[in-house]
Amino acid sequence: MSLKQSLEWRYATKKFDANKKLSNEQLNELLETVRLSPSSYGLQHYEILVVENAAVREQLREAAYGQTQLTDASQIIVFAAETEINEAYVEKYVDEVARVRGVEREQLRPFEESMLGAVGRYTEDQKIAWAHKQAYIALGVLMSAASEMGIDNCPMEGFNAGKFDEILGLKEKGLTTSVIACIGFRAEDDAYAHFAKVRKPADDLFIRI
Numbered sequence: 001m002s003l004k005q006s007l008e009w010r011y012a013t014k015k016f017d018a019n020k021k022l023s024n025e026q027l028n029e030l031l032e033t034v035r036l037s038p039s040s041y042g043l044q045h046y047e048i049l050v051v052e053n054a055a056v057r058e059q060l061r062e063a064a065y066g067q068t069q070l071t072d073a074s075q076i077i078v079f080a081a082e083t084e085i086n087e088a089y090v091e092k093y094v095d096e097v098a099r100v101r102g103v104e105r106e107q108l109r110p111f112e113e114s115m116l117g118a119v120g121r122y123t124e125d126q127k128i129a130w131a132h133k134q135a136y137i138a139l140g141v142l143m144s145a146a147s148e149m150g151i152d153n154c155p156m157e158g159f160n161a162g163k164f165d166e167i168l169g170l171k172e173k174g175l176t177t178s179v180i181a182c183i184g185f186r187a188e189d190d191a192y193a194h195f196a197k198v199r200k201p202a203d204d205l206f207i208r209i
């Protein structure tokens with residue numbers, strides 16, 4: 001299937017088949033694809049939790065207004081924004097760039113200065129908003145990749161982020177929940193699978209200048 005066909009096939013799955021799980025290979029391939037998501041400066045301002053534990057998922061479901069996908073999907077992917085994007089965070093990243101690319105640390109100084117400039121200019125709230133945006137890019141990659149692999153998915157904002165942070169112990173990790181995705185396989189009787197796609201017509205969506 002082309003990516004376009006995959007996106008026509010996918011829909012926000014409301015009812016997952018609780019008996020169907022991703023294989024380890026599928027999960028690893030999907031996570032590796034998400035790991036390749038681009039981000040501003042490459043800072044990857046987030047971490048990603050893969051939740052399988054049934055008891056934790058029960059709690060998350062309650063914090064997501066009872067949405068059944070939380071307990072029936074194969075895994076819950078939680079995109080969590082970094083709340084401490086600071087000089088130390090940038091420094092660690094630049095160290096990694098130097099190591100992976102085999103370049104002198106000093107050569108990366110202008111790149112580092114540019115990132116520190118952005119980090120210094122932003123308020124704490126702006127930095128977290130910046131991190132959330134990057135997490136959404138990773139969500140987009142996950143949905144596209146999963147769909148290409150024939151894995152159903154449902155992105156979700158319908159949850160209490162404060163409660164998610166508490167259940168998952170994110171505050172202590174310097175993280176806060178951005179958005180989540182449930183992944184797995186659709187139940188045969190999920191009526192939503194047959195709904196026509198509602199999207200803006202191209203003329204209303206694209207502005208050509």
Ligand SMILES: Cc1cc2nc3c(=O)[nH]c(=O)nc-3n(C[C@H](O)[C@H](O)[C@H](O)COP(=O)(O)O)c2cc1C
Binds near residue numbers: 010198
């Ligand atoms: C960021 C985001 C948050 C969403 N939150 C929820 C949600 O909490 N629960 C849900 O069932 N669907 C949720 N959706 C699914 C949308 O309602 C759905 O993608 C949209 O109606 C288009 O339908 P389609 O994805 O089936 O084509 C969300 C989608 C996005 C992208």
